[in-house]
Amino acid sequence: MAVTLEKNSLHYISGFAPVRCDTHFRHNVKLADEFFTDESVTWVALGSVLYDVRNGMNVKTEYYSMEETDTLYLSVSQIKEYGLIAKNQNYLTDEVKDQSGYFELEPNMIVVTRSGTIGVALSTNHSSFDFSERTYVASGFVITAKVKPEFSANVIAGYINLFDVQRYLTAMAAGACQRNIAQPIINQLPIPECLLSSEADTHQEFADYERGSREMLNYISEKEKELANLKTDISSSIKQKIKAFYAGDSSVN
Numbered sequence: 001m002a003v004t005l006e007k008n009s010l011h012y013i014s015g016f017a018p019v020r021c022d023t024h025f026r027h028n029v030k031l032a033d034e035f036f037t038d039e040s041v042t043w044v045a046l047g048s049v050l051y052d053v054r055n056g057m058n059v060k061t062e063y064y065s066m067e068e069t070d071t072l073y074l075s076v077s078q079i080k081e082y083g084l085i086a087k088n089q090n091y092l093t094d095e096v097k098d099q100s101g102y103f104e105l106e107p108n109m110i111v112v113t114r115s116g117t118i119g120v121a122l123s124t125n126h127s128s129f130d131f132s133e134r135t136y137v138a139s140g141f142v143i144t145a146k147v148k149p150e151f152s153a154n155v156i157a158g159y160i161n162l163f164d165v166q167r168y169l170t171a172m173a174a175g176a177c178q179r180n181i182a183q184p185i186i187n188q189l190p191i192p193e194c195l196l197s198s199e200a201d202t203h204q205e206f207a208d209y210e211r212g213s214r215e216m217l218n219y220i221s222e223k224e225k226e227l228a229n230l231k232t233d234i235s236s237s238i239k240q241k242i243k244a245f246y247a248g249d250s251s252v253n
Contacts, residue, residue, distance in 0.1 A: 028171035047187025056138030083128030119169035
């Protein structure tokens with residue numbers, strides 16, 4: 001297995017010079033401390049199983065399409081642990097493909113939000129991606145990486161979404177107004193070696209999480225439709241009563 005091993009993740013943390021002591025760092029590291037200081041774990045630098053790690057594209061608005069196209073421009077707000085969401089979806093024109101640095105997402109990649117909401121990961125193998133019908137371009141606030149063929153993008157994304165890991169990434173974020181993480185943070189992120197082995201019994205648990213989240217989202221979607229219908233009915237009823245009041249019609253109750 002072509003990975004970079006470390007005895008424990010403290011080796012990585014102690015590599016910061018000077019050692020950070022700000023409240024933001026200390027608070028979030030403390031939340032992840034028990035997990036990442038376990039010296040019985042054989043840790044691997046995540047970057048050793050990734051390649052072509054880079055930020056997404058910063059696309060000028062002139063390449064945004066007013067109409068729906070088959071090229072989706074993915075923002076941080078659309079990347080969720082449970083899949084892509086369509087909220088505030090931007091579409092791009094074909095002309096964007098002629099721009100320098102243009103690249104598309106592919107299967108067996110991971111995308112990780114790096115600014116604003118930090119450390120939310122998603123595998124492009126997720127069912128919310130449809131490469132047969134759509135082209136996906138990540139925004140500049142997203143880190144993208146290809147996963148070496150012998151490893152699972154699904155497991156890596158699932159690992160990054162664990163509570164302890166997200167707190168760790170949040171601790172490593174820099175910036176005063178809007179914190180963000182850089183590519184080296186992802187490359188140097190410690191991951192237990194066992195998770196990269198087919199012997200680890202984690203694939204099914206991550207799959208169960210995805211299936212369970214889809215069921216909950218479907219339920220929420222149905223309830224949101226019911227809520228919208230209820231609002232429509234109440235709005236209609238109240239408008240009728242207002243009109244009836246000023247028309248002097250006492251028959252409307």
